[in-house]
Amino acid sequence: MNASRAGGLSRFYSRFRDGFVVGPSGCAAAALSLVILVRSLAARNAYEIVLALTVICVWAVLFLAGSWGARRLSALEPLWKLPSPLTAESPRPDAALPARDAAPALVTGLDGRVPWFFRLHFVVRGRFFPSGNSRGCPVSAETSVPPGSGTARLDLSFPMSGVFEGEGSCRLRDILGFFSFPCGLPQRRSFPVRSAPCPQKTFRIDPRSGAEDRRNKNTADEERYYMREYAPGDRFRDINWKSSERIDTLITRISPDSQEKVSRIEVYFRNYGPSGRAHLGDLWMLDRAKARLAQFLRSVKEEESSYVFHVRTAWGSREIAGQDELDNFLEELAALPFAPSRNEYPEGDALPGASSGELYVFSTACDAGLPSFLLARGEKAVSLFFVRPPSPAPRGEQAEKDGGPAAESEKIRVRDFAGMGFVPDPLWLFPPGNRAPVLAVPVLPGLVDYAEAVL
Numbered sequence: 221m222n223a224s225r226a227g228g229l230s231r232f233y234s235r236f237r238d239g240f241v242v243g244p245s246g247c248a249a250a251a252l253s254l255v256i257l258v259r260s261l262a263a264r265n266a267y268e269i270v271l272a273l274t275v276i277c278v279w280a281v282l283f284l285a286g287s288w289g290a291r292r293l294s295a296l297e298p299l300w301k302l303p304s305p306l307t308a309e310s311p312r313p314d315a316a317l318p319a320r321d322a323a324p325a326l327v328t329g330l331d332g333r334v335p336w337f338f339r340l341h342f343v344v345r346g347r348f349f350p351s352g353n354s355r356g357c358p359v360s361a362e363t364s365v366p367p368g369s370g371t372a373r374l375d376l377s378f379p380m381s382g383v384f385e386g387e388g389s390c391r392l393r394d395i396l397g398f399f400s401f402p403c404g405l406p407q408r409r410s411f412p413v414r415s416a417p418c419p420q421k422t423f424r425i426d427p428r429s430g431a432e433d434r435r436n437k438n439t440a441d442e443e444r445y446y447m448r449e450y451a452p453g454d455r456f457r458d459i460n461w462k463s464s465e466r467i468d469t470l471i472t473r474i475s476p477d478s479q480e481k482v483s484r485i486e487v488y489f490r491n492y493g494p495s496g497r498a499h500l501g502d503l504w505m506l507d508r509a510k511a512r513l514a515q516f517l518r519s520v521k522e523e524e525s526s527y528v529f530h531v532r533t534a535w536g537s538r539e540i541a542g543q544d545e546l547d548n549f550l551e552e553l554a555a556l557p558f559a560p561s562r563n564e565y566p567e568g569d570a571l572p573g574a575s576s577g578e579l580y581v582f583s584t585a586c587d588a589g590l591p592s593f594l595l596a597r598g599e600k601a602v603s604l605f606f607v608r609p610p611s612p613a614p615r616g617e618q619a620e621k622d623g624g625p626a627a628e629s630e631k632i633r634v635r636d637f638a639g640m641g642f643v644p645d646p647l648w649l650f651p652p653g654n655r656a657p658v659l660a661v662p663v664l665p666g667l668v669d670y671a672e673a674v675l
Contacts, residue, residue: 241286246398250279279398282337286399289335290392296404298342300374300388301326305551308378308416308507324373327363330390331370332403337395340365342372346386346409348642350379351503351510352557358643359386379636380507381415383555412554415511418630421667424603425485425520425580447471485520487531489513490583490590493558498586500648501673502558504632505584505607508671510553512605513582517546534559561588578603581666585609590661604666629670649675 242250253275260268302325327342334340341364347356365372378384390404450459450470463471489509494502520527521543529540531549533556540546578601583590585608594602610629637644 241399241401243393243397243400245396246279249275249396249398253279282394282396282398285335286338286392286394286401289333289338290401290403293332293334293340293390293392293403296330296332296390298327298329298388298390298404298407300342300344300407300409301328302376302409302411305414305547306378306411307414308380324375327365327372327374327388328370330365330372334367334392338392339367339395340403341391341393341400342374342388343391344374344376344386344388346384348378348382348384348413349555349557350382350500351498351506352383352555353498353503354557355497355645355647356385357637357645359384359641361641377640378413379632379640379642380504381413381510381554383410383412385410412551414550414554415507415514418508418511418515418669419628420515423516423605423667424665447473483524483527485527485529486579487513487516487529488579488581488583489531489533489553489556490581490587490593491534491556491559492561492583492589493586494561497647498558499673500632500634500645501609501671502584502586504630504673505586505609505671506558507632508630508669509582509584509605509607510556512607512667512669514550514553516580516582516605517550521546534562558586581605583607594661594664602664604661604664605669606661606666607669607671609672610670629672631671632673634673634675648673 253272256268257272257276259265260272330340330342332340341362344359344361346359348359349356361374361376363372363374387406387408389402389406392401392403393399447460447463448471450464450472458473460471460473491506491509493506517529517531517540520529525543529546531538531540535556538545538549540549579597580603581590581594582605584606594604634644634648
């Protein structure tokens with residue numbers, strides 16, 4: 221009931237905003253001009269009467285011109301092109317805002333004729349769901365179209381991975397800011413945003429532990445593939461006597477099956493999170509775990525394209541063999557949210573045909589079931605890629621405890637959202653209480669990343 225009521229209020233506000241074309245400065249100019257006109261008529265001040273009537277006439281002319289122009293542009297259908305793939309910006313620890321290294325979106329099809337003293341604007345409004353979290357934050361971006369160009373560049377960037385759902389529309393605005401007329405056809409969009417790249421780190425991988433035989437059959441050039449001339453050592457029962465008699469040469473049948481080794485790599489992405497609401501720091505750790513998993517998959521695939529991944533998440537499992545399958549999985553990974561914590565055992569949840577070799581686990585400090593999961597693995601080889609917040613202990617002492625070299629913490633700032641056109645969730649300013657301490661995990665091969673959210 222509350223969700224439907226909130227949706228109804230949102231739609232009502234959207235219609236009211238689009239239908240109300242007078243801006244704040246237009247309302248102020250009209251109100252002030254009427255007050256001055258009334259006072260000047262009462263005082264019979266000719267100068268103030270002329271001034272007030274001039275402002276009112278300009279106001280009325282702009283309103284009529286804008287209404288006429290918006291009707292002419294009612295069939296305008298802009299095309300909103302986004303970079304592919306769309307990636308969040310890489311945060312810089314030494315800057316107040318993230319580095320703007322993302323390619324801007326391009327808006328085309330804005331070739332309509334605009335009245336004098338007016339400019340055509342393209343506005344994007346919607347909600348962004350960081351790391352697939354159900355609590356989204358409002359976002360807006362706007363750009364103006366240079367006169368006569370028909371195209372515009374929209375600077376729409378994101379501080380972390382997630383899903384954007386919103387609408388792009390055109391507005392016709394005068395240079396004084398009095399009016400903003402809706403025009404053209406609005407365009408609804410929903411798209412995932414991939415994680416920003418994480419710092420490059422070297423890691424060990426042994427795909428030979430998961431190698432297995434697979435039979436391949438080549439159906440091209442079937443006659444030559446199945447038949448060949450007889451050679452000493454061939455079995456007499458494999459001779460094709462009919463073909464041999466026809467061409468007066470002994471022909472032997474050969475098996476069409478061939479054996480090859482295929483390396484299957486078992487990967488677990490444990491996107492289990494807190495039982496209550498997720499703080500921005502929790503969402504940021506999940507984002508960094510996604511970035512590390514994406515780097516792992518790409519690096520291994522670049523090293524050997526024949527590797528096959530068996531990837532399991534809290535929401536299901538899949539096999540990744542080709543580059544297209546990898547790209548599709550990374551798109552889905554960007555929208556993957558936290559799942560309720562539960563016990564999961566690697567042997568019982570293994571994929572059909574998965575290898576029994578080394579296991580590569582990606583998790584965060586929000587995963588309360590990680591220690592029991594690793595314990596259930598027994599003596600089998602495990603490489604752990606773990607994301608956690610930095611502890612107050614000295615950096616060298618913390619690195620020794622985590623079993624890896626010291627590393628800088630990747631930070632995300634709440635003010636970054638406001639600086640990029642987002643309205644941060646007020647609950648992000650107040651970390652939830654009664655949060656469990658950081659998990660104590662055993663020292664395993666792999667990597668430890670540090671991530672935290674600050675104001």
